Amino acid sequence: MELLRNGEPFARVIADASGLFAFVPPPLPQGSHDLVLQTNVPEGKGRIRSAQSVTVVIGTDKKQAPLVTIAAPDQPTVVLSQPEEPAAAPSQPAHTVAAARQPDGSAPPPAAPAKRPEVRIFAVEAEGAGRLFVSGQAAPGATVRLYLNDAFVAPGGAGPDGRLSFAIGRGVKPGDYRVRLDDVDPVTGAVKSRAEVPFSVPQPPPVAVAGAPIGRATDAAGTTSRSAPSAPRSSDSPAQASDPAGPRESPASGTALALADPGQVVVPEVNTAIVARGDNLWRISKRVYGKGLRYTVIFGANTPQIRNPHLIYPGQVFVLPADEAQKR
Incomplete structure (x- = not known):
């Protein structure tokens, strides 16, 4: 060996x-x-x-x-070890702290509780056929939500060791994304901490096919796409936020499946759309939801990427949430 x-x-x-x-x-x-x-x-x-x-x-x-x-192939990256943040040195010996008293002779107030660990993104990885894997860490048992380009994808939770991972089975088209994890209060939905990183899903390598038009190529899945250089993978770059998460959102996919590991969630599929020349939100909504008026669903899920619903640009990638109106 x-x-x-x-x-x-x-x-x-x-x-x-x-x-x-x-x-x-x-x-x-x-x-x-x-x-x-x-x-x-x-x-x-x-x-x-x-x-x-x-x-x-x-x-x-x-x-x-x-x-x-x-x-491992088709599996989220698992973090086995990581550097620990240095602990703050006590300002005075432990026995001195225990003996300290307030001016009136009363016992000192209890020590402040340990700070809650903030959610962090360790790795984001993309594989063929639209698969995406996100792994990170949060406070043990924390409720964590996964977002792509501000669109809610699925809820999950950290395991007893704080580790968590999301695996999207298919549907993530090539393009630029913002991958976000929110550690939220399970009752109120208020955001306790947030981590977000940019990530570029590369185009699949072109495969030569007899009779294909000049300047274009057909990939292994049978779809036609322009070739583009692959982008590097992104890694941990957490950010913080304390704003409320707002109302409960509909995931951009079907049902998220929790595996035997409490920190792992599998999302079978998400729906994404790449804006082509001549597209507008009405046309995309008509194509996806069957009703042009449902363009507000796409607009709401992809703000601030869409600053003006009348102005979208070729190459933008929108995450399309499930339309709850279709289920009623």
């Missing part, structure tokens, strides 16, 4: 007769490292690489724990 670091052999070990093995590799240097396993079978039987990969990021402070994540 070989342990590959950024595609290069880093350590080797021989499995025993039962196929078991264990690595004790050399220490990893500072920086980012992508680790995978690879079989090195003799007698020309070929090599097989592990589907899972582990990313390790080691900072300059060797006393801090490294960032360690594990990724």
